[in-house]
Amino acid sequence: MKSFTERAITIIENIPNGKVMTYGQIAKYAGSPRGARQVVRILHSMSGKFQLPWHRVINSKGEIGFQDEVQFKRQKTFLESEGVFVNNRGKIDLEYYQYHPEVPPEEYE
DNA sequence: AACATGACGGACA
């Protein structure tokens, strides 16, 4: 069994183009239902070192989490380039774009 | 070991 961090990274790497997942959802699949903050940490520390599709990770309300305007716009642009519609407040239609892995957590060694 | 950090989540008013 890999660490929470490793499993979370694996999950993030497997989010399909044009789909999104929430922090809490990723934490849940990685085996820690209330580990959303760890996912945040991972993106902070790993997004620069690994080539993770960090832009496909949003908060539970279906919005981009960044407060920083520049970063916010960058993520919005990334998502729109993949065909994901994002309104001006950063809101995304989870019903339509959220990815639901069919592989259970056990499969993520 | 104690403390701070973090792009969060959920419950509530």
Added chain:
DNA sequence: GTGTCCGCCATGT
């Protein structure tokens, strides 16, 4: 819809 508050927990110092 908004804002506040508290719980969460791996990691870094």
